[in-house]
Amino acid sequence: MNVLVLGAGQLARMMALAGAPLNLKISAYDVRSGNLVHPVTLEVLGQGLENGIADADVITAEFEHIAPDVLEVCQASGKFYPGETAILTGGDRRLEKALLDKAGVANARYQVIESREDYDKAIANIGLPLILKSALDGYDGKGQWRLKPDSDIESVWQDIDQFLKTSPQGARQCVIAEEFVPFDREVSLIGARNAKGDLEIYPLTENIHTNGILSVSVAAGDNDAVQAQAEAMFKAVADTLDYVGVLAIEFFDVGGNLKVNEIAPRVHNSGHWTQQGAEVCQFENHLRAVCGLPLGSAKRIRPTAMINIVGEVTVPMNVVGLAHVHWYDKAPRPGRKIGHINLCAESAKALGEALQEVAKHLDDTEFPALQSAAETLS
Amino acid sequence: MNVLVLGAGQLARMMALAGAPLNLKISAYDVRSGNLVHPVTLEVLGQGLENGIADADVITAEFEHIAPDVLEVCQASGKFYPGETAILTGGDRRLEKALLDKAGVANARYQVIESREDYDKAIANIGLPLILKSALDGYDGKGQWRLKPDSDIESVWQDIDQFLKTSPQGARQCVIAEEFVPFDREVSLIGARNAKGDLEIYPLTENIHTNGILSVSVAAGDNDAVQAQAEAMFKAVADTLDYVGVLAIEFFDVGGNLKVNEIAPRVHNSGHWTQQGAEVCQFENHLRAVCGLPLGSAKRIRPTAMINIVGEVTVPMNVVGLAHVHWYDKAPRPGRKIGHINLCAESAKALGEALQEVAKHLDDTEFPALQSAAETLS
Known part of the structure; x- marks a missing residue:
């Protein structure tokens, strides 16, 4: 095929x-x-x-x-597969937020902003702080703003107005204002759905970002109640889209209650751990789903952590000996993901120790968050 | 690289x-x-x-x-790597038997046959039954003989003599006569050795052949004493060759005592289970060894069976859903290995049950030995 x-x-x-x-x-x-x-x-x-x-x-x-x-x-x-609607929705924050509402899953309150009126309404109705993001891809590094209680509301609006007026996507572009969610942690759920509606859902991973880039993703078992919430939301979103393929959902965890942050209508960086940690990995399950083959089991076979390799870095031989290194055959550039490392262990505790062992051999500015990840396991 | x-x-x-x-x-x-x-x-x-x-x-x-x-x-x-000597030895039964003797590992008694005198000596010294094999590849389907107590010793010799005289390899060819070993089962050991002499050895697998072709290979844990014997012999052979790469050794198990049957200086069919069943698979460990990277762990992560897909057969979708199918992208032909299936479970008992479940969906002439394999696990 x-x-x-x-x-x-x-x-x-x-x-x-x-x-x-x-x-x-x-x-x-x-x-x-x-x-x-x-x-x-x-x-x-x-x-x-x-x-x-x-x-x-x-x-x-x-x-x-x-x-x-x-x-x-x-x-x-x-x-x-998953088709035009799913991909468009994943790439357009306005469609995405509408989908989350339609599916009835908890997500941050928001307001679509196309005019100064909408902007004022967002401030009045949601309040500060506000996170503002362009609905479609930004450009020239623009497309994200933050309104804090002490921000200059007028000058931020000038910037947004200018952004909208010069957006290459024209009238399709807009800005979404969202309430700031004071989350305890970020988790994500990856799962596959086939055309018959069968699901294979992986266990939650906990994600640690550094400067907006995923550093480490840990799949070592989670609270059953939180997992159940996440799976119910996954099913609601996937069924609403009549989704076929692997879908990723990122959540904010606020005291054990999940709110969907965003979805990705594709295999996802926070699912790379499944290559070594799950019975059938996300890449194979995505292909099984879109090709009409039976889904494979999404069962976790052992606690696994994924560490991104970002920028102009190398991986010392000690780490190559201890872990599974996946290079992407890409030229290193600052901020570019050029590979990842999967680290497996027999228990969550042993995985924490393995992360600390690996951290000894890696520069903590090049590979941040290893200590924080290890702490989630202790 | x-x-x-x-x-x-x-x-x-x-x-x-x-x-x-x-x-x-x-x-x-x-x-x-x-x-x-x-x-x-x-x-x-x-x-x-x-x-x-x-x-x-x-x-x-x-x-x-x-x-x-x-x-x-x-x-x-x-x-x-592993180099000329290792490959030549693996492809020449005379060199292989000499290696086993040099390494001091138990193997079937044998006699090199280049003349009628050698042939008579083999019969006199080793006795019947005798297995006779060409040292190098045979041709026209020839190169294997069996002498039983009731065989016509003279006519078998005529055939061997003719074979040797017309062998395309000329004087490099000979025949090895070996004692018949009444084994209880065949097991094999796969391991990697690097240039420094470090070893990573997988657990033994039990192999079930049908008409000389491997049908099923089961890695579900073995007797510690037998594993230790196999590892000691592996080390002796690999060290003797100063071997670099993955080496496979096939053994006869006679009441818990191993005799080396043959070696393969390469990754091996009975090691395909490692793709799903071991921390790092034989293919990656072979590359790690020959490329001078640190070896990966050969630890078994769960009981796994490998089922060969041989000839003009298909695999039903039920089995694709339950197992890991590895196709080789080869045109089906009778007797040709065109893929394999890896089946994993959490325990030896569960693996036996999984084999029986899979057997329900597969034709037992196309996929023989599934029942026998399941029985080794009950």
Whole structure:
């Protein structure tokens, strides 16, 4: 079976590696070059989306910020999973928040902002502090604002107004103001749903970010009640979208009560631990779902932590000996995810010790949050 | 790092899949066509052994029946692991038996036969029944004989004599006569050794063959004393060869005492279970060893059985849902290994039950020995 992936990055690469044993042949459409490439070898297999679609039995995506015309052509082929609506929703905060409301899952209060009136309404109704984000991808590093009680409300509005007026996406762009959620921790849930509505849901992972980038994700068992909440919300969102494939949901945990932060209609960085920690990994289960094969078990087989490799760093040999290193064959650049490390142990306690052992060999500015991650396990 | 594998079959394919996360790039030299190919995509990367050697940082092999001139050129490059001697030994029963004696490990008594005198000596000294095998690859389906007490000694000799006189390998060919070992079961041990002599050894697997082809291999825990014997013999053989890479040893178990049957200087079919059942699989550990990376743990993480997919068969969807299917992307042909299935469970008992569950969905002529395998676990 031939599977075309929109996007030729590490997620397509890991899908190709996971799919090969099932004789699933993955090609990737590089949206920048227009080339069809093999996502592991980067061999150029052809040119142009239309050719990619014609050769594919199934089409899927590794990211959600895809031009609407590309999504439309894929959808028209009848081969596209999770499909246009799911991908558009994942890439548009306005659609995403509407979906969460429609699915009836708890999420931060919000207000869509298209005008100064909307902006004032958000401040009046939700109150400060407010988090403001562009609904679609930002540009020039813009698209996020924060209103605190002492912020200059007028100058932030000037900046938002300018952003909206010059947005390359035109009228599709807007800003979403959201209440600030004082969360205790961030957790995420990855699961697969097939066309029949069957679900395979992985256990929750706890995510530790540094400067907005995921540093460590720990899957070592969670509170049953929290897991049950997360699974119920997952089912509500996935069923509402009639979703097919792997879906990721990020939550804020506020004293044991979850609120959905955001969804990703694809395999997700916080699910990379499943490569070593789960019976069947997220990449294989995504392919099983979109290709109509039976889902594989999402059972965790042992406590596992995932450590991102970000920027211009190397991994010392001691760590290569202790862990599973997954490089993406990407040139290092500051802030760029170029690989990850999966670390497994027989118990949560042993995993905490393993994280501390690994931390001894890694620079804590290059690999932050290892200590914090270890502390969640003690 | 670029690794050239001699041979472009499923073992090279699975090395490529296991090596990609470590940024190890595998190309394969197809000894029949002379092409250099990517062993997963089959993309032709170039032509000719010399070019392959020039582009490689490390050279290894997926099989042992390789022409001596090819081995010589690889050895001369200084990049070849486990190297010419190990591969030659694995492909030549005379060298292999001499190695086992040199390493001081128990093996069936034998006699090298190059003449009628040797043949008579074997019968007189070892006695009947005798197993006779060509030292190098046979041809036209010939190269194996059996002498029972009621066999016609004269006509078997005529056949052997004719075989030796017309052997394409000329004077390098001979026949090895071996005592028949009345074994209780066949087990094998896979392990990795690096250049420093460090070892990572997997637990024993029990192998069930049907018509000379491996049907099922079960890794579900073995007698500690038998495991210790096997590991001591593994170390003796690997150290004697100053071996670098993954080495497989097949044993006869006679009432708890092991005799080495044969060795394979490579990753091995009876080690495929390690893909799901061990911390680091045999393919990754072979690459780690030959590339000078630290070895990964060979610990078994759960009881696992491997079921070969042989010939013109399909695997029903129920089984795809229950197990890990590894296809080799090969055209089905009678007797040809085209894939395997790994089945995991939390205990030996549960694995026996899982084997029986899977057996319900599989034809027992196409997938023989599933019941026998399940019985080893009850």
